[in-house]
Amino acid sequence: MRSVTINPAKMCQPIGAMYALFGVHAAVPLVHGSQGCTAYPMRMFNRHFGELVQVAVSSLGEDASVFGGKKNLMASIENIIARRHPELIGVITTCLSETIGDDIDGIIREGNFEDSKVVPIHTPSYVGSHVTGYDNALKALVTSLSVEPDSDNAKLNILPGMVNPGDVLEIKQMLDSMDVSHTILSDISETLNAPLMLPKPPFPSGGTSVDEIEDCAKAQGVIALCEHAGGSAATFLKGKYGMAADTICPIGVANTDRFLDAVGDMTGVEIPYSLEQGRGRLIDAMVDVHMKTCGKRAAIFADPDVALALAEFVTELGMEPVIISSSTASRKFLQKAKSVTDGGEILNGRDLYELQRAVKDNEVDILFGNTKCAPIAKDEDVAFVRCGFPVYDRVGYHRYGIMGYHGGIYLTDRITNAILEWGER
Ligand code: SF4
Structure with a gap:
């Protein structure tokens, strides 16, 4: 060590x-x-x-x-x-x-x-x-801030974690299509993707209000999309107010299915046909590109929950997650990564030097990571998919989500295009 x-x-x-x-x-x-x-x-x-x-x-x-x-x-x-x-x-x-x-x-x-x-x-x-x-x-x-409830507000609390405004929008759109009222704790979908308005308001529009946080105890359930970034609040809400709680990072087909099932179980709402169509479109997009993605060896660097969900998604695409890496050391991440990688290398709380060494050793084809991983992709000549935080060597990544069925299509396209550009090189 x-x-x-x-x-x-x-x-x-x-x-x-x-x-x-x-x-x-x-x-x-x-x-x-x-x-x-x-x-x-x-x-x-x-x-x-x-x-x-x-x-x-x-x-x-x-x-x-x-x-x-x-x-x-x-x-x-x-x-x-x-x-x-x-x-x-x-x-x-x-x-x-x-x-x-x-x-x-x-x-x-x-x-x-x-x-x-x-x-x-x-x-x-x-x-x-x-x-x-x-x-x-x-x-x-x-x-x-949460206040002991005197009644139910029939809402669902969603704790998104450190994801992009585009991800929060994807989640909100899925919940809206199910007619499920929700409180996003906390909601960066507008505050960190704000319209330019004159005169400039003192604070950006959007965001979760203090009143909504005070009311979150009235909800019928809570779902943390990232267990490591929001899981403690979900555990508190479950323990103190007895609400149903779950943890699912909805990246990929199976994880999004699980997320919607959990929403349905907590609210009693059926999954609408529009979401079934969205699922079908994602699977169609995956089938269309399977000859490009199948068999590719992937290295994934991201925050723990996103890294695990991405590993599951690349497996759905026929790829092999040979490295799963997170900079946040966590026993839960280590245990779950073992079940997802099937013998791949797990970097738990390690640095980028170690990631580059692992990319060299594992004959990687494609690397997922933030801007700090770009030099590794270049040095080792592998395809590169930018994700996570921060991404500052390209513009606009925060606007688009990789969660949900629609986000999965966007991610599938980006993965395939990265492989195609790598092949052309
Ligand atoms: S910037 Fe440095 S000193 Fe400040 S909190 Fe972060 S690690 Fe600590």
């Missing part, structure tokens, strides 16, 4: 927490740490989504590092409320504020802020990854 990371593949916890907060309407992520803890994530968001995201920071310096950051945090919250009047402020901790031991829960309680909800989110980045940060943020939102 190496004691050094070469070409790190994971990002830090606060990035995941910011991702979750961007899907809440009129919310401000307030990073309690040094300025650098916001500078690099903001650049990453700007480049991936093409949106000017706004993040506040309590700007801890030398004095706060010694004497504590309470003064900075109080001043930051008061300033944000006075200037931006948000519905919610998510206070996101960092390596520094966790190490100096700032009691942000106590500071927020003491502040007794009345004009905005203020939620503490613990994201020490020396453990976990961006995925853990998203999971912690979502759990903090539902534990702090």
Whole structure:
């Protein structure tokens, strides 16, 4: 085991927490740490989504590092409320504020802020990854804001995880076609794919409202699309309010079938003919290209749940997932990956150096990964399918979903075109 990371593949916890907060309407992520803890994530968001995201920071310096950051945090919250009047402020901790031991829960309680909800989110980045940060943020939102229900709202809670706005749209369209009312926690489909409007609104339109989060306890069920990024909130909702809960990442035919079955079981709604047609179109698209995809050896690098679902989908396409890799170390990922790869190599919480070594060793034909994997695809001369976060060396990827039947068609086309371009080279 190496004691050094070469070409790190994971990002830090606060990035995941910011991702979750961007899907809440009129919310401000307030990073309690040094300025650098916001500078690099903001650049990453700007480049991936093409949106000017706004993040506040309590700007801890030398004095706060010694004497504590309470003064900075109080001043930051008061300033944000006075200037931006948000519905919610998510206070996101960092390596520094966790190490100096700032009691942000106590500071927020003491502040007794009345004009905005203020939620503490613990994201020490020396453990976990961006995925853990998203999971912690979502759990903090539902534990702090959900209210004991006095009636049912006949809705379904969907926790999408760190997916693209296009994925959330695919899920919403499937639920709409079934007439299933839903609350997306949290909903980036508009906030991170916002229309350009003048005059510029103080906050992007869309996103989950604080009222909706407070009401999420009334739902009849919850489905987390990514167990590692939303699973803790689903477990909380199930444990505290007794609602039905499931975890399914709807990428590919079988996983989308399972997702719709779970929606049907929780709501009693039948799957409409329009979705059966969508399924048929996906299978038709897969059959059309099977001679290109069959037998190809695939290496998949993504966040744990997406990596596993992608591995299942490429198997449906007749490919062989010979490497499944995630930068977030997880025992659950390791166990599930063993059942999906059938003897392939599993990289659990490893770096990109290790991924490149595995691509070399396994005679890979096609690599799936974010922009940071592009140099590996080039060096090793394999086909490359961009997916995950961040993708900033091409434009528009955030707009299109790979989830659901319709997303599966888009992904099938991209996989096949990547193989065709590779062949032409
Ligand atoms: S100091 Fe910690 S929280 Fe800040 S950017 Fe670095 S890893 Fe992330």
